[in-house]
Amino acid sequence: MDVSDILAAHQAKQKAVLVEKDIPLEVDAGFLTVTDLNPIDTESYEADLEEYLMSTARDGVQTLIASLFSLPTISTDDGPLAQLPPPTTQLPRAKPLPKPKPPTKWEQFAKAKGIQKKRRDKKVWNEEKQEWVDRWGWKGANKDKEVQWLTEVPANADVDFDPAKAARDERKARVAKNEKQRSANLARAAAAGSSSDDRKKTIDRTLAVTRTSTASLGKFDRKLDGEKPLKGVKRKFEPTETSASKEKSQNLAIISKLDKEPMAKKSKKSSDSSGDVLNVRKAIRSASKGKGSAALAREGASKGGKGKKGKR
Amino acid sequence: MLRTVKPKNARSKRALQAREPKEVEDPRVAIFVKGTHAGEKVTAVMKELMALKRPHAISFSKKNAVRPFEDATSLEFWAQKNDASLFVVGQSTKKRPDGLTFVRMYDHRVLDMCEVGVEGWKSMADFKTPKATPGHKPLLHFASELFDTHPRFIQLKSMLMDFFNGEVIDAIHLAGLEHVISISLGPTPPSLNAAMSTLQATGAPNEDLLSLPKVHVRSYMIRLLASGTRVPRVELTPMGPSLDLTLRRHTDADPEMWKQAMKRPKLRKQDVEKGVGKKRKNLDVDEMGDLRGRIHVGKQDLGKLQTRKMKGLKPGREEAVGDDENEGESGRDSEGEDEGRSRKKRREV
Structure with missing residues (x-):
């Protein structure tokens, strides 16, 4: 062949x-x-x-x-579907990498003790009903004691002891405790995120604002023992003699600022078609020392009439 | 700066969550902005580019006084407002006619920019051929050695890859590969060839824009013909748009920001198990395509190693009378073991 x-x-x-x-x-x-x-x-x-x-x-x-x-x-x-390999070209990301969630207090403890996370089923088996019921929520298993028609009461219970109410209070207390722990975890995460220096600065600033927020700007307020007077802002001046290159860059920065118009002003200017350099309203105000154009005219007329004259 | 809002209902919470940074990112959304004067050509080009980029594209219908190379604040604002990380700004001036600026953002800040001028162009409508379905991923083809050597073209390639194909996917339907976008350059001028050697030495590219070759962007539909083998034969038909571009101004990324943007997530456990990002040891594929592994076979006992036989090392006649050679050997071995044992015992005592 x-x-x-x-x-x-x-x-x-x-x-x-x-x-x-x-x-x-x-x-x-x-x-x-x-x-x-x-x-x-x-x-x-x-x-x-x-x-x-x-x-x-x-x-x-x-x-x-x-x-x-x-x-x-x-x-x-x-x-x-063809399974693609991971790309070999590296392209920049559009957003930074997601930050890992700060661990809760329980997670820290579990990690230290080496406790593995176990997923708890949402449903539990109810022997009487012979079906799966939710662990919590509507008709949840955690409310069984509150809704059952007959409850065993301990022998030493008070006369007005209500077993359903006691079970409900207990459940509500558990929920409240969980909520408290959750908010504490959030607060701890926030505190860990911001450094203590930042926190101190914000507290100081808030304190300074509140101290000057009375009618007398804090002059007649009762002082506490050991309370320090408020520190003002210290003015800082650049040294008069700097290197030529630094001075040049400073001046160039000012010039570039002058060159660039702010967006808001630009739009205002384009709408305003007169294009006058002189702001007439402002000029009148300064010339008449704030009395207006009528007063200016009157003054001009009286000056033209008699010259110097005593006070009326 | 946008105010940060706390979501008041589940829907807005989900919407905000979708904008949060993810380990594997969504495709970049591009915003198409017209400058103060765009002109007919640039407007049409932007429209066609948007047709290729759809559905990850947003069009700004009004004109905007935006100059990306001078003031990028409005771009940053729009990026945050629309959750977009790419911009195509069309602007036509007397000095730079028919300009398109590609702007790439990182964390709602400008990462790098690249301006191109549109020299010649042909619309999709001028080609009377079937068009690709919107939303299908294009193949990309780059042709020139400059895409590997010249910093301007490396940036252009990275920018265009991000624009058309920047999404990491793990699988694709092969029947859905419909079109290819091909980016080729004109012939490399000899001045650039000579410059490349000096460029590596000095590290600063000479900014002679006229010497840079033209960029030809073409898009073709792919036809797959049966070839008798598993791999089909490819035929192309022009689909449009086709653009001839020249490079103009650009800004490189700030090195610090670039470093941040190039950070990769740590490999997940299952990927490491699969062998991604790690050298796969003791595994290879032979020429038949079978995966072959090498397993550990234990340590060789060097005491049993057969060395060169010499007469002088043979057991004496009086020790092995009437014995075979083999038996003699085994006898010697056991003797050695006994010796070892006794030595061990001595050590224990």
């Missing part, structure tokens, strides 16, 4: 899907990307641009498709 023509046919088939390049193409199957690092062929680029671009793209895509089709697949209802 001669298999040479079968082999030749197979080779021809292979040739149709194989791509030969000087530098092998880089395939990043995770991002469905192929990079062709071969230099651009100037002759064919200039001869027929579109044809050249399409042929390089075809070679690249053929290589990428070949690597994608050789990936392991899993079958789903919609058809086979």
Whole structure:
């Protein structure tokens, strides 16, 4: 049997899907990307641009498709899915990594003691009803004692002892305790997040504000023993002699600030079409010392009339 | 700055939770903004790019006085408001006609920017061919050696990959691969080839924008033909849009911010077990495609090692009278063991 023509046919088939390049193409199957690092062929680029671009793209895509089709697949209802490897190209993240949740007090304790977390079922088996009931919530198992029609009362109980109420109070106390622990965990996490220095600063600032928030700005308030007077803000001045480069950068910063208009002002200016440099209203106010244009006119008229005159 | 709100109901709480940072991120949402004057060409290009980016795209219909290279505050505000991390700003001025600026954000702050000018372009409608379904992932093809060497083109590649394909997925339906976006460069000018060697030495790229080759962005539909093998033969048909771009201004990422943005999550336990991120020891695939493992076979007992036989080392005739060679050997072994035992005993005593 001669298999040479079968082999030749197979080779021809292979040739149709194989791509030969000087530098092998880089395939990043995770991002469905192929990079062709071969230099651009100037002759064919200039001869027929579109044809050249399409042929390089075809070679690249053929290589990428070949690597994608050789990936392991899993079958789903919609058809086979190719399992992609993790991408090799590193792209920057859009947001920082999520911060891990601070552990609760119980979690810290469990970790120290090596206690494994056990998932508690939400349902429990009720023998009387012969069915699964919720552990808590509506018709929950934790309310069984409150709703049962007959309850055993201890012999030394008070006359007005209400077993249903006692069970309910106990349950409510448990809920309250849990809530208290939860809020304590939250507070602890918040305290751990912000440093003690920050916390001290905010407390000091709040105290300073409250001390000056009375009608007398704190002048006639009762002072506590050992209470220190409020510290004012100390003014700081730059040294008069600095290096030339520093002075230059400072001045340039001021100039760049002058150059840049704030957005709010810009929009106001564009709407205001007069384009006057002089603010007339403001000029009148300053010239008349706040008395208005009528007073200014009167004054001008009287000056023109008589000159110096005594007080009326 | 946006005020931080405490969610008042479950729905808004879920909406805020969806915006929180995740270990494996969602695809980047791109906002398309028109500058004070965009012009017909840039507007149309942005529309087509948006068609490719859909559904992760938001379009701002009004003009906005935004200059990303001078003042990025409004971009940062929009990024936070819309939970978007990519911007395409179209602006056409006399100095820089038909400009498109790609802006990438990290943590609602500008990470890096890259401006390109649109030289020539052809719309999707000009190609009378079937188009790709919106939402299908494109394949990406980059062609030029500069994408591996020149910092401007490395940035462009990273930016475009983030724009079109930046989502980490673990599986894909092969029948859904419909189109490819091919980004090729013009021939590398000899000045750049010579510059590359000096560039590595000095570390500062010369900013001669005219010397940079053109960027050709083409998109094609893929046709998979039966080839008789498992891998189909690929044929392409132009789909549009096709763009010819030139590089213009850019800003690189702040190194500190870039370092933050490139941080990877610690590998999960199941991934480590699967062998991701860790060297797989004692496993290899042979040429038949079977996974072969090497197991530990215990320590070799060197005492039983057959060394070179010499006459002088043979047991004496008087010790092994009438014995075979084999028996003699085993006898010697047991003797050695006895010796060892007795030595051990001595040590214990």
